[in-house]
Amino acid sequence: EEAESIEKVKEVEVEQAEAIEKIEVKYEEAEGIETAEEVEVEEKVEEAEAIEKVEEVEVEQAEAIEKVEEVGVKEKVEEAEVIEKNRRKCRRGRSHRKIRKKVKETKVEQAEAMEKNRSKIRGGRSHRNSRRSRSRRKSRRRRRHKKKNRRKSRRDRSHRKSRRSRS
Structure with a gap:
């Protein structure tokens, strides 16, 4: 009986040790998940900061473009004033x-x-480009060339016929 009770005690101890190990593994996994979530949050924060910086740069560029345009207008006005004098x-x-x-x-x-x-659109394209799309201009050009080529081939054909009839 004593031996059996010792064995039972040992079995219980082994089971306890296994349970403790399982708990430790789960705890480590939970810590790993937490760190992964923290890393994701940090990455998102960094991404948002990068986007903000890009937007700030774009705003600065737009302001610089406006300043350049203002300077151009001022120069024109000064020129007109000199001519007026x-x-x-x-x-x-x-x-x-x-x-x-x-x-x-x-x-x-x-x-x-x-x-x-x-009339300028952002990106520096002129007003004309916005009125008539590039594809429309291309197709018109293609049509013009087609007509021209048709006329050429017709002329060449008639020219050949006349040369044949002469010989």
Whole structure:
């Protein structure tokens, strides 16, 4: 009986040891999952920060483009002012008419430049490109060339016929 009870005690101890090992394994797995989740969270945070930086850079670029456009308009205005001063200096004669014409031209150019800036689409494509798509322009061009080639081949055929009839 004593031997049996000792064996039972040993079996219980072995079972306890196995249970403890299982618990430890589960605990380690849980820790591994937690660290994996932490890593994922950190990666997402880093990704969000990178996206924010990219957006900041884009905003800065847009501001720089606006500044450049403003400088261009200022230069045009200054040029027009200089021409206006020259016009005031010399009132009569041919040179006066020339200067008035020049002032008018620069004002027109100024208006065109402002209109162009307004009609521009992001990415620098001009207004014309937005009106007529590239594929439409391509197909029109293809049609034109097709017609031209048809005319050429017709002319060549008739030319050959006439040469045959002569010989």
